Amino acid sequence: xxxxxxxxxxxxxxxxxxxxxxxxxxxxxxxxxxxxxxxxxxxxxxxxxxxxxxxxxxxxxxxxxxxxxxxxxxxxxxxxxxxxxxxxxxxxxxxxxxxxxxxxxxxxxxxxxxxxxxxxxxxxxxxxxxxxxxxxxxxxxxxxxxxxxxxxxxxxxxxxxxxxxxxxxxxxxxxxxxxxxxxxxxxxxxxxxxxxxxxxxxxxxxxxxxxxxxxxxxxxxxxxxxxxxxxxxxxxxxxxxxxxxxxxxxxxxxxxxxxxxxxxxxxxxxxxxxxxxxxxxxxxxxxxxxxxxxxxxxxxxxxxxxxxxxxxxxxxxxxxxxxxxxxxxxxxxxxxxxxxxxxxxxxxxxxxxxxxxxxxxxxxxxxxxxxxxxxxxxxxxxxxxxxxxxxxxxxxxxxxxxxxxxxxxxxxxxxxxxxxxxxxxxxxxxxxxxxxxxxxxxxxxxxxxx
Amino acid sequence: xxxxxxxxxxxxxxxxxxxxxxxxxxxxxxxxxxxxxxxxxxxxxxxxxxxxxxxxxxxxxxxxxxxxxxxxxxxxxxxxxxxxxxxxxxxxxxxxxxxxxxxxxxxxxxxxxxxxxxxxxxxxxxxxxxxxxxxxxxxxxxxxxxxxxxxxxxxxxxxxxxxxxxxxxxxxxxxxxxxxxxxxxxx
Numbered sequence: 001x002x003x004x005x006x007x008x009x010x011x012x013x014x015x016x017x018x019x020x021x022x023x024x025x026x027x028x029x030x031x032x033x034x035x036x037x038x039x040x041x042x043x044x045x046x047x048x049x050x051x052x053x054x055x056x057x058x059x060x061x062x063x064x065x066x067x068x069x070x071x072x073x074x075x076x077x078x079x080x081x082x083x084x085x086x087x088x089x090x091x092x093x094x095x096x097x098x099x100x101x102x103x104x105x106x107x108x109x110x111x112x113x114x115x116x117x118x119x120x121x122x123x124x125x126x127x128x129x130x131x132x133x134x135x136x137x138x139x140x141x142x143x144x145x146x147x148x149x150x151x152x153x154x155x156x157x158x159x160x161x162x163x164x165x166x167x168x169x170x171x172x173x174x175x176x177x178x179x180x181x182x183x184x185x186x187x188x189x190x191x192x193x194x195x196x197x198x199x200x201x202x203x204x205x206x207x208x209x210x211x212x213x214x215x216x217x218x219x220x221x222x223x224x225x226x227x228x229x230x231x232x233x234x235x236x237x238x239x240x241x242x243x244x245x246x247x248x249x250x251x252x253x254x255x256x257x258x259x260x261x262x263x264x265x266x267x268x269x270x271x272x273x274x275x276x277x278x279x280x281x282x283x284x285x286x287x288x289x290x291x292x293x294x295x296x297x298x299x300x301x302x303x304x305x306x307x308x309x310x311x312x313x314x315x316x317x318x319x320x321x322x323x324x325x326x327x328x329x330x331x332x333x334x335x336x337x338x339x340x341x342x343x344x345x346x347x348x349x350x351x352x353x354x355x356x357x358x359x360x361x362x363x364x365x366x367x368x369x370x371x372x373x374x375x376x377x378x379x380x381x382x383x384x385x386x387x388x389x390x391x392x393x394x395x396x397x398x399x400x401x402x403x404x405x406x407x408x409x410x411x412x413x414x415x416x417x418x419x420x421x422x423x424x425x426x427x428x429x430x431x432x433x434x435x436x437x438x439x440x441x442x443x444x445x446x447x448x449x450x
Numbered sequence: 451x452x453x454x455x456x457x458x459x460x461x462x463x464x465x466x467x468x469x470x471x472x473x474x475x476x477x478x479x480x481x482x483x484x485x486x487x488x489x490x491x492x493x494x495x496x497x498x499x500x501x502x503x504x505x506x507x508x509x510x511x512x513x514x515x516x517x518x519x520x521x522x523x524x525x526x527x528x529x530x531x532x533x534x535x536x537x538x539x540x541x542x543x544x545x546x547x548x549x550x551x552x553x554x555x556x557x558x559x560x561x562x563x564x565x566x567x568x569x570x571x572x573x574x575x576x577x578x579x580x581x582x583x584x585x586x587x588x589x590x591x592x593x594x595x596x597x598x599x600x601x602x603x604x605x606x607x608x609x610x611x612x613x614x615x616x617x618x619x620x621x622x623x624x625x626x627x628x629x630x631x632x633x634x635x636x637x
């Protein structure tokens with residue numbers, strides 16, 4: 001006789017259908033069974049970046065999808081205006097860190113799940129922090145933050161000597177985004193799919209009003225707000241930076257914008273519009289967040305378990321008039337400076353920067369003349385302008401190995417000119433330099449066999 | 451892209467536990483795509499003699515720099531004007547932020563140093579670069595324009611009385627008053 005199902009069994013009932021049974025759409029190495037379900041709990045470490053509208057949904061969905069080891073990072077505190085959709089937060093939470101409250105609430109509701117909150121900026125964490133996660137789920141609202149996390153995730157990616165990406169170094173990301181009734185979910189597997197930077201052109205440029213329009217001929221409420229924010233603020237608060245997260249500052253801008261709007265007879269300046277214009281906020285809709293998060297978490301589960309082929313690779317959702325979704329397969333930019341392999345160059349540790357620059361001229365894949373070299377944001381040698389050339393000239397006689405901190409392999413970037421069809425073109429190339437005979441390098445080409 | 455990764459995660463987790471006892475890898479600064487593109491712009495600068503660039507934070511901090519313009523023709527000939535540039539990590543998706551550090555009597559630059567130059571705001575495109583911006587700034591001094599005013603008074607004088615505008619500019623650059631405003635000497 002079957003026993004009454006325990007709460008635990010009933011909770012994973014739907015998940016079990018995906019994880020315990022074979023199927024036609026599963027990945028090639030899919031091995032269904034309770035072991036898979038257990039491994040997911042034990043080894044599926046997911047970082048949720050952002051604990052706002054999408055982040056709250058992602059944490060809840062991940063916890064209910066069998067993930068037990070979650071962490072969440074967010075630098076913001078809870079505001080009253082969040083409460084309509086960031087459903088993990090209550091009125092008494094206003095002012096508290098989003099990450100901490102979100103983690104606590106999900107742990108209270110879903111037994112067995114552990115969520116570690118991080119109340120800080122994403123830039124505050126070391127690379128090491130990000131490397132421990134199996135998958136990173138993004139619930140962000142800015143290009144900057146996505147670009148940053150993308151560059152972190154892609155920095156773990158390594159290539160073999162044939163320029164093939166080493167699968168075990170790829171850090172998958174699932175990215176969600178919403179704007180009103182529209183949203184997207186995408187899967188980024190560095191080395192396999194395009195990365196965020198490959199398709200950054202997808203984002204339309206931000207609308208910016210000409211400063212002279214703001215100063216002389218305002219026509220809309222937004223013009224008045226931007227006048228107060230960009231011009232009037234500096235005039236009155238000489239030197240003090242405007243902080244969009246300081247309510248006093250926002251209130252000041254709102255009052256100034258109201259005065260200006262009255263002067264020009266322009267209606268429509270409100271406090272929430274002021275926040276919207278200054279912080280570039282588009283009204284968020286709870287159901288859009290829920291739909292996009294569900295799509296993201298399903299992809300996370302698919303990547304981790306192999307229970308189905310994943311989205312390939314970009315889903316757009318539009319719920320404004322009826323419902324419309326579409327999947328587009330974007331392609332990788334093979335020369336992407338962030339996720340691409342670059343050009344592999346093997347060197348002796350004794351080679352000087354000057355010799356290295358000469359070598360780039362002869363290298364069949366580069367033919368790069370007059371190269372400037374940078375390494376992790378540092379200028380090793382700059383051909384121009386003269387002031388930088390002078391500051392970096394002394395590096396020319398130093399071995400490159402010493403200049404990059406005596407590490408056996410790393411990425412440097414070269415900027416120079418090549419000749420293509422008799423035309424000189426300038427280009428920026430990623431170079432994977434590997435030093436011969438340095439400890440730790442012997443296993444470079446065979447990494448993954450261990 | 452169809453594989454189950456959980457076994458991979460398992461292996462990695464085990465490796466990580468082992469590695470945790472060893473010393474943690476040291477980590478250096480990451481380079482953003484914007485920084486790479488800026489390095490390219492900088493290394494390819496082709497400036498006229500009247501424009502000069504400097505890096506107050508040294509050779510490894512190029513995202514904030516200064517440009518000095520010494521116009522050799524027009525109303526502002528002989529003056530020296532400094533601009534600060536702030537470049538974001540998502541450059542060139544976003545234009546550099548440019549401010550004029552030298553207080554100047556100019557129709558398109560206000561007394562706080564805001565600059566009305568279309569390519570810095572509404573007409574910025576990622577194909578533009580630092581060189582184009584500097585040329586744009588230079589152009590503001592050779593061809594000040596009363597149709598896009600940020601300094602309303604200066605624009606009105608330029609439009610209605612160019613001779614007076616010229617003498618106002620001279621007085622300001624020599625370190626004198628125009629109306630109620632005292633300008634620092636920049637000649």
